[in-house]
Amino acid sequence: MHGYGVIQEVQALSGGRVSLRPGTLYGALDRLSEQGLVVQEGEEVVEGRLRRYYRLTDPGAELLAVEIQRMTGNAKAAAARLRRRAGGSAPASA
Amino acid sequence: MTTLERRYRRLLRWYPKSYRDSRGDEIVSTLLDLAPPGRRRPTPAEAADLIEGGLRCRLGVARVDGLDDGLAHAAPVALALLGGAGAFLWWRVEPLGPPTLGPVAYAAWLLACAVALLGPTRRLRPALAAALAVTLALPAVAPLTTYARPPLWVLMTLTVFGLIALTGTAPAHRDLERRTTPALGAVAVACGADLVSRAWPDPLTGYYQPAFAQLGMVVAAAVGALAVLALSAVRRGAPPRPWLWATLLIGLPGAWLGPLDTDTWRTTDLPPFGRLAQVLLGTTLVLLTMARLHHPRSRRSCVSGGYDTHSSDGSATVHARSSGSWAAAGLAGFGVGLAGFVVGIGAVTAHGLSTVAVCGVAAALLGSAQAPGKARSLRFGALVAVGTPAAAYAVGVYSNDWTLGGWTELTRTAGLASVLAVLPLAFGAYTAYRSARQVRVVAAGVLCAGWLGWLTLPDLPAWGPVLPVLVAVPLVRAALAIAPWRARTGP
CATH class of the missing domain: 1.20.5 (Single alpha-helices involved in coiled-coils or other helix-helix interfaces)
Structure with missing residues (x-):
């Protein structure tokens, strides 16, 4: 799942109560990545926008x-x- | 590139370049995905999020083991101290002199405590940011009004506590304990400061003596309590680093409060142990302990590039050697700069000359034990040599009642400028302690630490509340020595 997808998923799961912001999200992804809890898995450019995918x-x-x-x-x-x-x-x- | 994208990229400059290179496109893409059609500028919440993320990245909050959790532990304590100090100053100190704009800032921090207790979670960080902005704006706004600003020591302390409260408060749901801690703590701090002031032999006369020493006692008690929590974490088998970081974070502005007045027992022409010496000494000691506590979590934090830190023994040795050449360059630069300043103002005293000589000899000892100086450390030395007279001039302006020239107390000014030696001497002593493998390095360390002691220890009784803070520092180190802790593996 990519960053934008994570933000949407969190919003849907929390019934709209929690809306992650990108600065917070990528800070958390940095920490989870270095602890080996998530890993980056590929990237693509969609309509000129970079999307990186992460996997648990x-x-x-x-x-x-x-x-x-x-x-x-x-x-x-x-x-x-x-x-x-x-x-x-x-x-x-x- | 659209206007909105350009504005997002401008905000992204708060992050280090290495981070922008690796993550910038991804973050901007996500922001653009989230933006509704037709938006032309980032929202204030987006801007605040990116600024905070960038600052946390630059300050290394994410890459230092325990610092993130330490900030979370320290934040409610900082907010309690802000509310309590604001109430005490407004209630007991402000009525004693001509009115200042201080109550505006105190009201903002008390409001933030009230929001923490009763308000919705999403309002707390904006309330903290607003109180911080009000505090920072006072010196600029005061000249436009008929009111004075509160003394800088008040504003400096409030600002750093405010930064801790803001960066350590997560935008997450808070339970009853988290809601009540700052407000109850603020009541305890205000009542504690009031009790101290009533028990104090000298009456309160205004913002200066003995108000800040009285407030400092309460802050020192908070620092001591956090140090005890760090030790109890060790006993429970919990990671002590977050509590150690919390102790030091609160201890940093805590060390600025005080000292007592030494005029009564200092009879030489040297300046008494004053706020400048205390701020420099306390700050240096806390920062050096932070440097000792600093444990890089990994090389990939804040994602790669430019943030790699040493981890193997071999590279640690190289690091220690390079620190030695930097310390030598700093000491030499300071010696040259101080000599230039005291000669320039025509106040060549034995005290000033001795400080210059000590810095020069220590630099020679440290420098001779290192590999030939690299261009960067030499440039650093040159920068210090130029910066020292500028800093000494600023000290002169400060100590001569904010006048730019026509100073009359030149000997005192030169003595105060010599106090700036606390910084290079502490750096030199610390570097020698970290890499003491040669006689010359040990000698340099003894010389630096000895002169540091000579500059500060004769006024030991004047250290006031800073003493408990400084006692907490070795306590913290002791806790660390008992349980060297690995990086957490949990989220």
Whole structure:
């Protein structure tokens, strides 16, 4: 995926809440590249504009899986708390 | 090339050329892809994003291990100090003298604290940028009004804290802790400074003594707390570098606050240990510790070209040798420049001559232990020789009540100019320490460090709040020695 595609994808995934700006995006891509989490994979010129493509590496995918697991765990814990609260407050409000 | 593309490329000049060569076309293409049809100029948000990205790249934020996270740790502390210092100065100091434009800046920083607490995330960085712009504008605006500007020491400190707060604040969602930290911290800082001022033996008289020493005590406490957090990170097995960077970042302007007045116990004709000496000494010590902490994350940060740094033992030796020739050139250049200045103003004192002699001998010792000087280091020496009288003249203007000539306190001016030797002497001592493999280099290091001590240690009691800051520096180094940390592998 190229930089413009990443920005659009992030905007779509966040329901329009997060809009990355190019300076921030390429700073992050620099860091991810040097940590070996993404890698550049080809480039092309479309209508006079340079597009470089980036791909998630295997270590990047592994780290992403770990992060997803951690965030899912957090969300599950929060949901359980919310259910308990709802369960506890139901009789009081009844 | 369209007008919009040309304007984007102009903004891209904030990045180093090497980065523009490798990434410029890609960034401009993405910006053009994002721009709606008919747009002719970049939006302010795009401009701010590119300027910040360029500055972060030039300052090496992305390529230094731990600095990015360190800025994130330091940012809420800096904002708390800005809000607290603003409140203290507005509440306790401003009413004591003729009114200044200071409250405009203090209000802007307090507003930024309020935005951090209550406002939407997207408003915080613009609020910080606006407060910084207001602070920077005061010296230019004040002459157009009937109000004076606050002293430069206030504006300098606020500016650097503001830069830390702005660059360390990410445009990301903030939880309750991140929202409340700056505001609660600001209350603590203001109350802490007020408590110190009430416990102080001398009453507050205005912006100068003892106000900045009192504020400096609170900033020093914040620096000490960050140093303790760095040590606790080591104990927890967490990376200490981000906390070490945060300590030093806050310590840099922290070292500018103080000192106490030494007029009462200094009886010679030398100038007392003043703000100039303190700013130079504190800044130099913090910057040298930063240089020691600096650990290049990799050669590809800010993407290739022009940012390669040494990493192997062999190249490190070459680096140390080349530092030696640069230090020798700097010391020699300073000696020549200082001699020219004191002769020029007709104030040749034993103190000034001794400083010139020490710089000359140290330069000869360091230079003789190096390979023959390269053209670049020689040019550097020449630049220092020309720059030193200019800097000394600026010091003279400052110390003679901002007058351009007709100075009367020439001996004092020459003594203050000699204090500028703190910079080349510290550079020389540090270089000798890093590459002490020959007797001549060791001798040069001892000479530089000895004269540095002579210039500053007799006034040890006057260091005031800077002392805790300087104590934090070796503490930080100790933490680093306990746990040399590898670069993070996480995002």
